[in-house]
Amino acid sequence: xxxxxxxxxxxxxxxxxxxxxxxxxxxxxxxxxxxxxxxxxxxxxxxxxxxxxxxxxxxxxxxxxxxxxxxxxxxxxxxxxxxxxxxxxxxxxxxxxxxxxxxxxxxxxxxxxxxxxxxxxxxxxxxxxxxxxxxxxxxxxxxxxxxxxxxxxxxxxxxxxxxxxxxxxxxxxxxxxxxxxxxxxxxxxxxxxxxxxxxxxxxxxxxxxxxxxxxxxxxxxxxxxxxxxxxxxxxxxxxxxxxxxxxxxxxxxxxxxxxxxxxxxxxxxxxxxxxxxxxxxxxxxxxxxxxxxxxxxxxxxxxxxxxxxxxxxxxxxxxxxxxxxxxxxxxxxxxxxxxxxxxxxxxxxxxxxxxxxxxxxxxxxxxxxxxxxxxxxxxxxxxxxxxxxxxxxxxxxxxxxxxxxxxxxxxxxxxxxxxxxxxxxxxxxxxxxxxxxxxxxxxxxxxxxxxxxxxxx
Numbered sequence: 001x002x003x004x005x006x007x008x009x010x011x012x013x014x015x016x017x018x019x020x021x022x023x024x025x026x027x028x029x030x031x032x033x034x035x036x037x038x039x040x041x042x043x044x045x046x047x048x049x050x051x052x053x054x055x056x057x058x059x060x061x062x063x064x065x066x067x068x069x070x071x072x073x074x075x076x077x078x079x080x081x082x083x084x085x086x087x088x089x090x091x092x093x094x095x096x097x098x099x100x101x102x103x104x105x106x107x108x109x110x111x112x113x114x115x116x117x118x119x120x121x122x123x124x125x126x127x128x129x130x131x132x133x134x135x136x137x138x139x140x141x142x143x144x145x146x147x148x149x150x151x152x153x154x155x156x157x158x159x160x161x162x163x164x165x166x167x168x169x170x171x172x173x174x175x176x177x178x179x180x181x182x183x184x185x186x187x188x189x190x191x192x193x194x195x196x197x198x199x200x201x202x203x204x205x206x207x208x209x210x211x212x213x214x215x216x217x218x219x220x221x222x223x224x225x226x227x228x229x230x231x232x233x234x235x236x237x238x239x240x241x242x243x244x245x246x247x248x249x250x251x252x253x254x255x256x257x258x259x260x261x262x263x264x265x266x267x268x269x270x271x272x273x274x275x276x277x278x279x280x281x282x283x284x285x286x287x288x289x290x291x292x293x294x295x296x297x298x299x300x301x302x303x304x305x306x307x308x309x310x311x312x313x314x315x316x317x318x319x320x321x322x323x324x325x326x327x328x329x330x331x332x333x334x335x336x337x338x339x340x341x342x343x344x345x346x347x348x349x350x351x352x353x354x355x356x357x358x359x360x361x362x363x364x365x366x367x368x369x370x371x372x373x374x375x376x377x378x379x380x381x382x383x384x385x386x387x388x389x390x391x392x393x394x395x396x397x398x399x400x401x402x403x404x405x406x407x408x409x410x411x412x413x414x415x416x417x418x419x420x421x422x423x424x425x426x427x428x429x430x431x432x433x434x435x436x437x438x439x440x441x442x443x444x445x446x447x448x449x450x451x452x453x454x455x456x457x
Contacts, residue, residue, distance in 0.1 A: 074129075098135045
């Protein structure tokens with residue numbers, strides 16, 4: 001069954017609640033992504049030299065990134081579980097649960113024991129990393145819906161972007177902490193113990209969960225769906241219902257996101273390993289452009305999202321996909337020209353890529369929300385997003401394997417990104433065609449707003 005809703009002027013109290021919800025979504029997502037990303041940075045800089053050192057830099061990197069990637073296998077399961085309860089019980093309690101779970105798991109990673117028992121540390125890391133993946137799989141849908149379902153109808157893209165900017169803020173804060181520690185205590189102390197500090201900091205997330213619990217109500221869209229749905233519909237599983245009725249939409253959503261996710265992790269994670277091992281460039285020289293790129297995203301994501309409110313989601317998103325595909329080849333050719341004495345190519349490659357990612361990621365929350373009916377929206381949007389992240393999570397391993405420590409092999413990974421961009425562009429086209437065929441909000445679940453999704457294509 002498809003749900004529809006009509007535009008009404010938001011009262012001042014709801015607009016104030018929308019602003020409060022967007023701030024809460026930004027805080028929650030920023031801290032969740034901080035926790036998730038610091039593991040990736042540690043996998044690139046620390047774990048390959050401590051827990052997974054084999055004497056072969058490529059093998060050590062693959063082993064270290066494998067523990068980074070297991071979280072991405074867990075994220076769809078987190079999305080399924082959270083989607084079920086988020087559509088049944090409410091957005092807020094599921095989001096709070098995800099925040100607490102992430103805070104505890106990340107805090108405990110900081111206590112991974114130094115031990116001669118080779119199996120213990122990797123096992124401990126994998127268990128906690130899987131917990132992080134389950135948490136993040138649950139969190140994204142809750143934060144995204146908290147922002148978009150409170151938003152005024154003609155500004156869903158802009159308000160939804162506040163859940164999205166948590167990603168670059170997480171990158172910015174996580175890398176900044178690593179950069180400061182590395183520069184303050186020196187590499188020997190950093191590898192020995194100081195790397196644990198960023199993980200211990202994550203315990204502050206519990207305060208955000210308490211804030212959401214005390215000061216935010218359930219979203220209006222969930223309350224409306226809860227009162228309007230028949231008891232028979234409510235008794236079914238939202239996950240099973242969205243898979244049965246909107247399976248093609250889930251795959252299309254996932255298809256649009258895979259290239260964005262892949263190039264993102266290549267930019268913030270794989271580039272560190274590539275620069276360190278292949279180009280022999282020190283970590284701070286790479287972290288700085290990544291930090292600046294994250295700052296660019298914080299500014300550009302709301303701008304791109306606002307543009308999608310005006311010109312249409314799919315039009316803006318498609319421009320971003322095409323731009324990423326076109327940039328992927330020169331990006332890695334330019335990056336490969338960097339030397340310890342000249343890191344300008346890294347700055348150009350990373351900052352431009354970060355800007356192009358913003359074009360897609362800014363409006364994505366509203367795009368995914370508008371593709372599914374409210375009563376299965378948490379389930380559908382989470383599944384589409386998290387399925388795509390499995391590909392993104394494998395990106396560091398794919399890049400290491402394709403380049404194989406050889407400077408001249410960077411074009412292989414560039415070709416891989418171009419292929420993913422083609423998949424994304426086809427998916428955008430299918431969403432557009434499906435919208436036209438169903439004339440708005442039907443089985444596709446696209447909300448009938450005047451300037452949303454494909455209506456201004």
